[in-house]
Structure formats: structure tokens, C-alpha cells
Amino acid sequence: MSSPVLASTGDASADIVIVGSGAVGAMIAYELARAGFSVLMLEAGLRIKRADVVENWRNMSFYNRAGSDFQGLFPQAPNAPAPLYFPENNYVGLSGPNGNAFKQGYLRAVGGTTWHWAASCWRHLPVDFRMKSTYGVGRDWAISYDDLEPYYCRAEEAMGVSGPHDPALQSPRERSRPYPRDMIPFSYADRRFAEVVNAHGYRSVPIPQGRTIEPWEGRPACCGNNNCQPICPIGAMYNGIRHVELAESLGALTLDQAVAYKVDTDAHNRVTAVHWYDAGKRSHKASGRAFVFACNGIETPRLLLLAANERNPNGIANASDQVGRNMMDHSGLHASFLASEPLWIGRGPAQSSCLVGPRDGAFRARYSANKIILNNISRVPGATRQALQLGLVGKELDDEIRRRSACGVDLSISLEPLPDPNNRLTLSKTRADPLGLACPDIHYDVGDYVRDGVKAAHEQLEHIASLFGAAELKISTDYNANNHIMGGTIMGADPKDSVVDGDCRAHDHANLWLPGGGAMASASVVNTTLSMVALGLKASDAIARQLKAATA
Amino acid sequence: MKWLIGAVLRQISHWILPAPVQARVVKLQRQEKTEEMRMRSAQQFVDVSSSVPSAIGPAPTRRGVLIGGAALVGYFFIGNSAYAVQDALSVASDESAFLRLSIALTGHRDLDGKLAQRLFSLLREAHLLFAGKMEKLAVLAESGGEPHAILARADEAGFKQIALSIVAAWYTGSAADAMNAPMAAYRDALMYWPTRDGLPAPTYCFNRPGWWAEDPPPLGIPATAPGAVEPPAPPPTGVLSTPKPAQTEPRG
Numbered sequence: 001m002s003s004p005v006l007a008s009t010g011d012a013s014a015d016i017v018i019v020g021s022g023a024v025g026a027m028i029a030y031e032l033a034r035a036g037f038s039v040l041m042l043e044a045g046l047r048i049k050r051a052d053v054v055e056n057w058r059n060m061s062f063y064n065r066a067g068s069d070f071q072g073l074f075p076q077a078p079n080a081p082a083p084l085y086f087p088e089n090n091y092v093g094l095s096g097p098n099g100n101a102f103k104q105g106y107l108r109a110v111g112g113t114t115w116h117w118a119a120s121c122w123r124h125l126p127v128d129f130r131m132k133s134t135y136g137v138g139r140d141w142a143i144s145y146d147d148l149e150p151y152y153c154r155a156e157e158a159m160g161v162s163g164p165h166d167p168a169l170q171s172p173r174e175r176s177r178p179y180p181r182d183m184i185p186f187s188y189a190d191r192r193f194a195e196v197v198n199a200h201g202y203r204s205v206p207i208p209q210g211r212t213i214e215p216w217e218g219r220p221a222c223c224g225n226n227n228c229q230p231i232c233p234i235g236a237m238y239n240g241i242r243h244v245e246l247a248e249s250l251g252a253l254t255l256d257q258a259v260a261y262k263v264d265t266d267a268h269n270r271v272t273a274v275h276w277y278d279a280g281k282r283s284h285k286a287s288g289r290a291f292v293f294a295c296n297g298i299e300t301p302r303l304l305l306l307a308a309n310e311r312n313p314n315g316i317a318n319a320s321d322q323v324g325r326n327m328m329d330h331s332g333l334h335a336s337f338l339a340s341e342p343l344w345i346g347r348g349p350a351q352s353s354c355l356v357g358p359r360d361g362a363f364r365a366r367y368s369a370n371k372i373i374l375n376n377i378s379r380v381p382g383a384t385r386q387a388l389q390l391g392l393v394g395k396e397l398d399d400e401i402r403r404r405s406a407c408g409v410d411l412s413i414s415l416e417p418l419p420d421p422n423n424r425l426t427l428s429k430t431r432a433d434p435l436g437l438a439c440p441d442i443h444y445d446v447g448d449y450v451r452d453g454v455k456a457a458h459e460q461l462e463h464i465a466s467l468f469g470a471a472e473l474k475i476s477t478d479y480n481a482n483n484h485i486m487g488g489t490i491m492g493a494d495p496k497d498s499v500v501d502g503d504c505r506a507h508d509h510a511n512l513w514l515p516g517g518g519a520m521a522s523a524s525v526v527n528t529t530l531s532m533v534a535l536g537l538k539a540s541d542a543i544a545r546q547l548k549a550a551t552a
Numbered sequence: 553m554k555w556l557i558g559a560v561l562r563q564i565s566h567w568i569l570p571a572p573v574q575a576r577v578v579k580l581q582r583q584e585k586t587e588e589m590r591m592r593s594a595q596q597f598v599d600v601s602s603s604v605p606s607a608i609g610p611a612p613t614r615r616g617v618l619i620g621g622a623a624l625v626g627y628f629f630i631g632n633s634a635y636a637v638q639d640a641l642s643v644a645s646d647e648s649a650f651l652r653l654s655i656a657l658t659g660h661r662d663l664d665g666k667l668a669q670r671l672f673s674l675l676r677e678a679h680l681l682f683a684g685k686m687e688k689l690a691v692l693a694e695s696g697g698e699p700h701a702i703l704a705r706a707d708e709a710g711f712k713q714i715a716l717s718i719v720a721a722w723y724t725g726s727a728a729d730a731m732n733a734p735m736a737a738y739r740d741a742l743m744y745w746p747t748r749d750g751l752p753a754p755t756y757c758f759n760r761p762g763w764w765a766e767d768p769p770p771l772g773i774p775a776t777a778p779g780a781v782e783p784p785a786p787p788p789t790g791v792l793s794t795p796k797p798a799q800t801e802p803r804g
Contacts, residue, residue: 054755057755058738058739058755059735059738060735061726061728061730061731061732061733061734061735062724062725062726062729062733062735062741063726063728063729063730063731063732063733064731064732066729066787067787067792067793067794068787068788068789068790068791068792068793069792070792072732085792085794086731086732086794087731103792105792118790185762185764185765186765187764187765187768188766188767188768213761213762214761221761223757223758223759223761223763224752224757224758224762224763224764225752225754225755225756225757226751226752226754226755226757227754227755229790231755233755332791334788334789334791336785336786336788338776339775340775340776341775342768342771342775344750344751344768346751346754347750347751347763347764347768348764348765349764350790375788375789375790377754377789377790378751378753378754378789379786379789380743380744380747380751380753381743381787382786382787382789383786384723384724384743385724385729385786385787386783386784386786387783388716388719388720388723388724389783389784390781390783391703391712391716392700393657393658393659393699393700393702393703393715393716393719394657394658394659394698394699394700395659395698395699396700397658397699397719397723398659398745398746399746399773400777401723401743401746401747402746402747402771402772402773403771403773403774403775403777404786405746405747405751406747406750406768406771406775407771407775408786410786410788410789410790412788412790412791471776471782472782472785474785476788480788480791480792480793481791481792482791
């Protein structure tokens with residue numbers, strides 16, 4: 001067991017210095033600590049307690065809960081703000097035709113944003129890695145699905161994913177190993193929805209999920225508390241904190257409220273140290289042999305730009321000028337309607353089944369694919385607000401709440417943006433955080449590829465609603481963010497137009513890795529976390545290989 | 553030392569103060585957390601090109617809230633005790649009137665008295681001259697009838713909005729459908745009652761592994777409501793949205 005060395009000055013040294021302690025950073029920390037390396041994690045945010053967050057949620061106003069305020073219940077470190085929307089704190093400045101579609105919810109905390117994800121553990125399709133060569137749009141990755149497949153398996157095993165053992169229900173079907181556990185059982189709503197729509201090619205499948213229905217390696221069984229977002233009250237859902245703690249048990253050290261802001265490089269442009277501010281704004285230096293920035297799709301490019309130095313005047317890892325460009329998210333729509341029969345949405349975990357029929361096809365040469373999630377978050381708050389707006393009281397009010405809750409449906413549609421260099425994160429010239437570090441600005445346009453995809457999605461949604469004899473079909477007119485932040489440190493084979501290689505190693509720096517969503521060269525339509533963790537595990541193997549080769 | 557005095561005062565207050573007043577003191581303490589969250593979320597990164605650090609103002613401290621609480625307790629000891637007792641009695645009387653009115657307006661006989669105290673207190677803060685309007689409503693409710701009949705009488709007398717505000721408070725657990733409004737109840741909010749045979753309030757569960765795979769209960773009412781007026785769309789679930797709140801009577 002090996003641990004970082006902390007000097008009396010507060011400076012530190014370790015074999016590997018990781019900035020960020022979310023699912024990606026923590027998993028890498030665990031893997032490398034297990035391989036015998038000393039690992040230091042610098043986390044900008046606080047170490048939080050689940051019970052406090054649950055209590056904050058229950059104490060939060062009805063308005064905030066009905067509006068899905070998944071940020072405000074998480075305590076923030078004074079020096080490391082994250083976006084807040086109730087009211088907006090404007091930490092991230094948004095502009096462009098669809099700036100409002102990029103209102104991301106991410107946390108800066110030990111364990112990261114998997115505190116409030118929904119644990120959907122999707123894989124990209126093999127074709128998603130070859131969008132340019134297959135459909136003539138977007139980019140190809142520097143690696144293939146086959147290259148990443150073993151890491152997808154390891155990520156699923158590390159996170160305890162339940163997914164369908166039946167190949168007919170898998171998306172994609174190309175797998176070398178089974179899911180660690182079979183699918184989470186469908187609720188009545190999932191069964192009935194599948195029965196109605198499958199005859200029309202929509203292909204309902206169980207969402208692979210980072211939870212299990214029996215205890216799993218010290219984690220309790222999911223009890224269907226229907227509160228995955230914003231906080232699983234019982235810890236049944238996978239969260240990065242698990243691998244933080246596992247890494248720490250093997251000697252890794254996590255420093256919370258440690259905000260990285262500066263990077264030293266040597267004559268070979270190798271990274272030699274990262275500087276951070278502690279909670280009292282005292283600066284310290286972490287030296288290491290290998291460095292990993294795993295701060296998710298906004299904070300990693302921001303840090304690279306903030307840390308520009310003499311040798312790297314446009315920012316660290318930015319000789320290509322691609323750092324902060326190609327920003328993507330599954331800009332989405334929501335559709336709600338009242339079915340003519342009760343479905344009882346809201347029983348079981350928040351996400352359960354999803355329609356993947358429109359996930360791939362020749363049409364992708366022209367417009368965006370989509371996936372349609374049967375949102376399983378309880379409809380009661382929304383139904384209540386509607387019933388109250390009707391001015392009802394007594395039994396009529398109770399009946400209306402029951403009818404709208406049981407018959408109400410919310411579909412969440414994810415669309416696939418193409419990487420566009422003009423969708424760009426830059427440093428604000430006018431706003432800074434409490435440490436004086438520039439806040440991020442993001443310009444965003446979903447693009448015609450998505451806009452054309454919306455037309456197809458509308459037809460599908462109207463059709464699905466008609467299959468349920470729906471009333472009150474409402475399709476949102478603004479795009480919503482889905483917090484699947486991609487592209488800002490994009491992967492590619494050519495260092496001239498990309499930031500990292502197939503191992504997520506920076507083209508410009510032989511000992512710096514930037515794994516996570518930022519590396520993803522195509523968005524597909526599925527949640528990013530499993531791909532991010534798989535990329536992290538691949539990077540982790542590369543780091544271990546490189547350090548061992550240097551020592552030998 | 554302040555802590556010690558506070559603790560002693562609180563203990564004494566338990567022996568001497570009437571229950572409704574005690575509940576208020578407890579509520580003040582409970583509200584600290586909500587207050588802190590509200591203040592924190594008010595931090596703004598205002599676009600100010602002149603200054604570099606963000607414009608984060610000083611947040612009120614826990615201590616400030618605690619001192620306020622202690623001052624309230626102190627008032628009942630140091631202040632004019634005759635007024636204090638009269639006030640407390642009047643509050644207790646209003647609260648029990650509020651509970652009776654709430655039962656009449658919601659049609660639910662088993663409303664919780666403690667929750668009634670909290671909601672009454674929040675409604676008084678949220679609505680101008682609430683106690684007076686409530687008294688008039690209570691008179692209208694005395695002649696009995698189903699909630700919709702009472703509401704119709706309230707409408708004729710110009711008190712429909714305040715009646716609906718009381719109902720909404722019981723169903724949402726709050727006096728206002730507004731950003732960061734203080735809460736009186738989570739699981740006990742009436743909105744969860746009509747579906748409690750099929751849906752646990754989120755964060756709770758039915759405590760049987762895989763219970764959600766079982767068939768749900770029968771709906772028991774018609775699935776469609778012909779001729780119903782269509783309300784505004786519900787907020788999309790699971791994604792950030794800041795919907796317009798339901799109509800509430802403006803304050804002041």
C-alpha cells in the first residue's frame with residue numbers, strides 16, 4: 001500500500017495526481033491504488049453526507065421540487081460554486097441560439113455528480129464510434145467499440161449494473177460478458193407501455209441501471225424509493241463516493257475544498273505539478289509522475305484554459321485550439337399526456353424502460369436519432385399543481401390528483417448533437433469565482449441536425465400518444481439540458497484537430513490524461529456515465545503501463 | 553454562555569408556555585436550515601465588469617437566527633406577561649379555528665393538529681389580514697356541507713381565493729407555490745393521500761423487495777374526465793424547469 005507524501009508546508013507528492021473525485025476520477029484512483037501506486041485526489045467541493053442532502057430535499061419548497069431543482073439541495077464549498085437555478089447564480093454564462101438548452105446540473109463534491117444521476121448505464125452502439133465513415137456526419141473516434149468493449153464490461157462490473165440478460169432486450173447486443181445482474185424488474189407501466197408500442201417498432205427495452213434488487217457488495221437492495229434524482233435516500237444507487245472510499249482504504253488520499261488552478265510543465269511539456277487553493281485560499285503544489293483531470297465536461301476544459309502558462313499560452317493541452325470546443329449535450333424534449341387508462345408511473349426506480357427503436361438507422365445521415373425514456377418519476381406533484389389550478393376541493397380534488405397521477409405520462413426525448421467547433425466554452429472576462437478564477441462561458445447552438453431530428457420525434461410522440469388515446473398532449477418547445485456534457489476535450493487520431501488520443505491522453509503532454517465526457521467524439525443519444533467510466537478505466541490501464549515501463 | 557441561557561429558557565418554556573407558542577419556537581429552529589438554503593441560493597455571479605471577485609454578499613448567520621429565536625422566548629418572560637398570555641390564548645384559539653375550517657374545506661377529518669399550527673403560521677405570513685379573512689370564512693363554513701358547497705359560498709362572499717389558498721397549503725405542505733418558500737410538511741402533505749395505496753411519497757418506499765413489479769391498485773374512478781377544463785401543462789419531471797406558480801393571493 002502506497003500513500004501520497006504531505007509536506008509540512010501543505011504541498012504534496014504522489015505517483016498520480018487526480019483532479020476531480022467523481023465516478024471517473026475515483027474509479028481511476030481505486031484502480032491505480034490497487035496496482036500499488038500512491039494516489040492523491042484534489043476535489044474542489046465538499047465531502048457531503050447523504051442524510052443531510054435527503055433532509056434538504058424534503059425541506060425544499062414545493063415549487064423547487066416540482067421544478068426539479070436538483071442542484072440547490074447539495075451544499076457547496078464557498079470557493080467552488082456550481083450552477084444554481086432557483087434563482088440562477090449565472091456561474092456558467094450562456095449565449096447563442098440555444099444557450100438556454102445548456103443549463104447543466106453538475107455537482108462539485110467528493111463523489112461528484114453521481115450523487116444525483118439516475119444511474120442509467122448505457123453503452124454507445126458500435127456505429128456511434130464511426131459516425132463520419134458510416135453516415136458522413138460528425139466525427140469518428142480514435143478507437144472502435146471493440147477497443148472499448150472490455151472496459152464497458154469492467155465499468156458495469158465495478159458499478160454493479162443490472163441489465164437484461166436476454167439479448168433481444170439489449171441495446172447494443174454486442175457484449176463479451178453478461179451484465180453483473182439481470183434487469184431491474186419492470187413495473188406495470190413499463191409492461192403495459194411495451195405491450196402497446198412494441199407492435200409499432202418502438203422497441204421498449206429495460207434501461208441498464210447502476211443498482212440491484214438484492215444487496216450487492218455492501219450496497220443495499222434498491223427499494224424503489226423513486227428518488228434516484230436528486231438523491232437516493234438509502235445508497236442503493238451507484239455513486240462515485242463508493243470508489244473514493246475504496247481507493248482511500250488502499251492508501252489514496254482525498255483533499256476536499258482543494259481548487260486546482262495552475263499547471264507546471266517542463267521542457268518536454270510534461271506536467272510536473274498542479275497548484276491548488278485550500279479553503280483558506282492558501283496555495284499548495286502537488287507534484288507527481290502522472291496527472292489526470294477528471295472534472296467533467298465543463299470544469300476540465302475550464303481548468304485547462306485557466307492554467308495557460310508560458311509554454312502553453314492558449315491553455316494546457318490546447319495546441320490544437322480544440323479545448324472547450326465541440327461542446328455537446330443530449331439537448332432534449334419532454335412530452336406529457338394523460339393516457340385513457342391508468343399506468344401508475346412512479347412505482348420503482350426513477351428510470352426503468354426506454355424506447356430505442358429510433359436510436360439508429362440510415363436517416364442518421366440526415367437528422368438526429370433519438371431515444372424516448374418513459375420517465376418513471378412520480379407524477380403526484382405536477383398532478384397536484386394542475387388539480388389545484390382547476391380550483392377543485394374535497395373529493396373532486398382528490399380524484400383529480402389520483403386520476404392525473406395514475407394516467408399521466410412524461411416522456412423524455414434525447415437527441416444527438418454533432419460536434420461543432422463553434423459550440424465553445426471560453427473563460428468569462430467579466431465574471432469570476434470567489435478565488436478570482438474566471439467563470440466559464442458557453443455558446444451553444446443545437447444545429448440543424450438536431451432541429452430536423454425534432455420533426456421526426458414530434459411525429460413519433462404524436463403517434464405514441466394516439467396509441468394511448470391521449471388527452472392533453474404537450475410537447476415542450478424549448479430544448480432542455482440533460483447534463484450529459486461532452487466534447488470539450490475531444491478525442492481524435494489527429495493532434496491537429498483533437499485534444500486527446502484513444503487512451504484519453506493529451507496529445508500535447510505525455511503524462512496528462514483527460515478522461516470523461518469531454519473526450520467523447522460522438523454523443524449518441526444515451527446517457528454518458530458508463531462511457532465516461534469505461535474511458536477512465538482505459539486511461540487507468542494506460543497510466544499503469546506507462547509508469548511501470550518508466551520504472552522498469 | 554448564550555447557549556446555556558438559551559437552553560435554560562427553552563426548558564422553562566416547555567413547562568410554562570402554551571403548546572402553540574412552543575410549537576412556534578420549535579418551528580423557528582426548524583426553519584434555520586431552509587433559511588440557510590434560501591440565502592445560499594441567492595448568491596449571484598452578477599456580470600460586473602469592474603470587479604474581479606464575484607458579487608457574493610454576506611449571508612445571515614445561523615447565530616443571527618438563533619438569537620432571534622432566543623429573543624422570542626425572552627419576550628414571553630421579560631415582556632408584559634399579561635399581553636403575552638392574551639396573545640398566546642388568541643393564537644391558540646385561531647389555530648383551532650383554522651383546523652376546524654381546514655377539515656371543512658378539505659373534507660379530511662383526520663388532519664394533523666401540529667401541521668395545522670405550522671400551516672396557519674405560514675399562511676399568516678403569506679397573506680395580508682389572514683386571520684380576519686379566516687374568521688369570516690369559518691362563519692361561512694359553520695353551516696356545513698361538502699367542501700365544494702362551502703367553496704361556492706366563499707366565492708359569493710369574495711373569499712374563494714383565500715379558501716383555495718388554505719386547501720393548497722394542505723396539499724402542497726406550504727403556504728406558497730413560490731421559489732424557496734418555507735415548507736411545513738413533506739410526506740404529510742395531502743397531495744400524497746389520494747395515491748397512497750399505489751405510490752409511496754418519493755424517498756419512502758413500500759418496503760418489499762421489487763414491490764413495484766406487482767400490479768398496481770385499481771384506479772377506482774373514471775380514467776377520463778369528460779368536459780374537464782384543461783389546466784396548464786405539468787412541469788416536465790426530472791429536468792430543470794421554473795414553472796409559473798399557481799395563482800395565489802398577492803401579499804399586501
